[in-house]
Amino acid sequence: MKNLVDWLAGHWIDALGWGGSALLVYSLIQQRVLRFRTLNLVAGGVLIAFNAIVGVWPMVALNAVTSAINLWFIARLRRQRHDAASFEVIEVGPDDQYLRHVLETHAADIREHQPTFAGRVLPGQEAFVVAKGDETVGVVVIERDGDIALVRLDYVTPRYRDFTPGEFVWRRSDLLRRRGYKHVMTSPEIVAPYYDRIGFRPNGRGFVLDLDDPQPDAAATQRSSVA
Numbered sequence: 001m002k003n004l005v006d007w008l009a010g011h012w013i014d015a016l017g018w019g020g021s022a023l024l025v026y027s028l029i030q031q032r033v034l035r036f037r038t039l040n041l042v043a044g045g046v047l048i049a050f051n052a053i054v055g056v057w058p059m060v061a062l063n064a065v066t067s068a069i070n071l072w073f074i075a076r077l078r079r080q081r082h083d084a085a086s087f088e089v090i091e092v093g094p095d096d097q098y099l100r101h102v103l104e105t106h107a108a109d110i111r112e113h114q115p116t117f118a119g120r121v122l123p124g125q126e127a128f129v130v131a132k133g134d135e136t137v138g139v140v141v142i143e144r145d146g147d148i149a150l151v152r153l154d155y156v157t158p159r160y161r162d163f164t165p166g167e168f169v170w171r172r173s174d175l176l177r178r179r180g181y182k183h184v185m186t187s188p189e190i191v192a193p194y195y196d197r198i199g200f201r202p203n204g205r206g207f208v209l210d211l212d213d214p215q216p217d218a219a220a221t222q223r224s225s226v227a
Contacts, residue, residue: 013053020046034077034162041070080163087137087168089175090129094121099129102136110155116189117141117153125152126179128169132160140169147182154190167198170209177211184209 020043027039044067051059080086092099103110103120110117121127121141130138137160141153156163169175170184186195188205200207 013050016046016053017050020050031158032161033159034074037070037074037077041067041074044070077162086132088131089168090131091175092127092129094123094125094127096127099127099139102129102139106155106157109158110153113191114153114155114187114189116187117155122152128175130168135159137163142176142184144179144181145185147180149176149181149184151184151186151190154186167194170198170200182211184211 023039023046024043027036027043030036030039044063048060048063048067051057051063099121107119110119122143125141125143128140128142129136130140136157138156139153140151140155142149143152144150176184184200185203185208186193186200186206190206193207195207195209196202200209
């Protein structure tokens with residue numbers, strides 16, 4: 001340990017440059033768009049410091065510009081995380097060919113995060129695709145149990161994993177209310193659930209949302225303003 005400390009004391013500038021470069025490369029292999037921008041911004045800050053110390057001013061300028069671009073994208077992405085205008089909820093039939101394509105393409109990832117999902121939409125279940133522009137960012141599948149919508153799948157593609165697009169199905173609760181639903185209940189098998197952040201209440205190992213309660217929209221709006 002002492003040898004490492006001694007080496008860093010004499011080579012900390014080199015360590016700073018190599019560390020910034022390694023973080024920059026690592027950011028480029030991230031699938032999640034917000035994580036990529038954040039790591040890239042941190043790497044840019046480290047490289048600005050390194051190049052300023054060694055006096056390579058063209059690289060300082062380059063990293064300053066890329067950091068400013070990253071800051072702009074991060075601010076926009078964080079505003080869109082809870083902005084219903086940024087996402088579109090599209091109802092699709094259980095036999096929809098594009099839905100089948102999405103489920104098959106992401107089958108391994110779906111099994112990892114929601115292992116109890118059957119891999120397809122079963123008879124009697126309802127499916128919704130959440131889109132951003134021409135990109136599919138998530139799929140939600142529900143099943144009726146009286147006036148309760150049981151969540152059978154709430155999947156987000158890796159690129160948008162820092163977002164919660166499924167919330168727009170719940171926040172646009174007219175989609176469910178006009179079908180006679182009064183509550184939404186999640187599966188306890190969903191890995192890393194986010195529901196407590198958008199107005200659901202704990203119910204054993206799962207979560208429940210009361211569709212007649214206006215609080216979820218207000219809560220989500222308040223959280224988006226401070227996120």
